[in-house]
Amino acid sequence: xxVKYCLSQTAKAFLLLVSAVTAxxxxxxxxxxxxxxxxxxxxxxxxxxxxxxxxxxEQWTANLTLPPAKAPQITAMFQLESAKTGDFTYDSTLPxxxxxxxxxxxEGKFISDSITVIDGGYKVSGxxxxxxxxxxxxxxxxxxxxxxxxxxxxxxxDYNIGVxxxxxxxxxxxxxxxxxxxxxxN
Amino acid sequence: xxxxRYHSLSISLHWLIAxxxxxxxxxxxxxxxxxxxxxxQYKLFQIHKASGVVMLWAILLRLLVRIFTQKPPLxxxxxxxxxxxxxLGHVLLYTGLAIMPLSGWVMVSASPFGLPTLxxxxxxxxxxxxxxxxxxxxxxxxxxxxxxxxxLLSCLIVGHIAxxxxxxxxxxxxxxxxxxxxxxxx
Numbered sequence: 605x606x607v608k609y610c611l612s613q614t615a616k617a618f619l620l621l622v623s624a625v626t627a628x629x630x631x632x633x634x635x636x637x638x639x640x641x642x643x644x645x646x647x648x649x650x651x652x653x654x655x656x657x658x659x660x661x662e663q664w665t666a667n668l669t670l671p672p673a674k675a676p677q678i679t680a681m682f683q684l685e686s687a688k689t690g691d692f693t694y695d696s697t698l699p700x701x702x703x704x705x706x707x708x709x710x711e712g713k714f715i716s717d718s719i720t721v722i723d724g725g726y727k728v729s730g731x732x733x734x735x736x737x738x739x740x741x742x743x744x745x746x747x748x749x750x751x752x753x754x755x756x757x758x759x760x761x762d763y764n765i766g767v768x769x770x771x772x773x774x775x776x777x778x779x780x781x782x783x784x785x786x787x788x789x790n
Numbered sequence: 791x792x793x794x795r796y797h798s799l800s801i802s803l804h805w806l807i808a809x810x811x812x813x814x815x816x817x818x819x820x821x822x823x824x825x826x827x828x829x830x831q832y833k834l835f836q837i838h839k840a841s842g843v844v845m846l847w848a849i850l851l852r853l854l855v856r857i858f859t860q861k862p863p864l865x866x867x868x869x870x871x872x873x874x875x876x877x878l879g880h881v882l883l884y885t886g887l888a889i890m891p892l893s894g895w896v897m898v899s900a901s902p903f904g905l906p907t908l909x910x911x912x913x914x915x916x917x918x919x920x921x922x923x924x925x926x927x928x929x930x931x932x933x934x935x936x937x938x939x940x941x942l943l944s945c946l947i948v949g950h951i952a953x954x955x956x957x958x959x960x961x962x963x964x965x966x967x968x969x970x971x972x973x974x975x976x
Contacts, residue, residue, distance in 0.1 A: 700904035
């Protein structure tokens with residue numbers, strides 16, 4: 605009787621520990637932040653005819669599951685049609701076939717394949733897909749008090765953007781800067 | 791109506807188109823050949839395109855007025871042979887005038903750039919000709935037609951002005967009065 609009692613005491617303690625750990629686990633694993641054009645901003649900028657232009661995507665959404673989560677991942681979907689610069693000429697040209705070709709490729713996406721913690725934030729690598737062309741991109745997602753930010757450049761020629769009009773970047777810069785300012789709170 | 795001169799509307803259009811042509815020739819040559827900053831070149835292209843649309847309307851209206859009104863008879867001193875050549879010259883002038891804006895419109899519509907043509911700043915977004923978008927072959931042909939017609943048209947205009955001068959010297963007649971609103975009742 606006495607031995608049995610002792611064993612069940614140990615078992616109880618063990619079970620308590622196990623349940624405590626398993627209870628904590630999902631709390632770490634499932635922190636996913638959803639951001640979108642509602643509370644955050646994804647923009648782009650470049651140069652045309654020696655003049656700076658910049659714009660934002662007015663329709664996009666992204667999910668961020670960051671380390672120390674078990675399977676950290678960032679996914680983002682954005683409507684290319686929603687790219688707006690405020691300049692009528694640019695805004696009516698961007699959706700056209702040689703540029704974003706929104707008729708055939710309405711959506712762009714980013715899916716990360718690795719996220720590592722670095723000083724001040726995260727190093728993110730993944731595939732950015734535009735016009736059905738996927739290229740690896742790496743950027744640093746800086747952690748701030750109430751959000752995240754990132755800046756990185758993409759080469760429009762890698763995505764067949766404006767290759768017929770201006771392959772030598774005589775008019776439009778090859779390098780297009782991407783700018784993100786993401787809110788932490790949902 | 792004064793039968794010694796063209797219709798008032800024809801006269802107004804003749805001189806407006808003459809001034810417009812000077813601007814189109816100068817801006818066209820300058821934007822293609824001059825070593826100017828890209829931003830200036832780009833803006834000049836847009837101005838040239840918008841002005842081209844206005845020229846197209848003016849030239850079409852001119853042709854309509856010419857078709858639906860009576861042209862003044864040529865002075866008796868002009869021989870039948872000369873009259874025939876004058877007729878040919880004028881047909882060529884009208885044809886050249888019509889080809890210039892039309893070939894320009896084809897170029898703009900076929901260009902892979904797909905830039906819109908905004909007339910009077912942004913009052914009117916002049917449409918592209920459908921079915922030829924991103925067609926470099928059509929763009930190239932239209933480009934050549936635009937250039938060679940410009941050369942031929944400028945030769946025709948020099949001949950047009952020289953003929954007025956030649957008739958003044960040879961027959962002592964002032965043909966300009968046929969294309970002026972007043973002092974033409976001789």
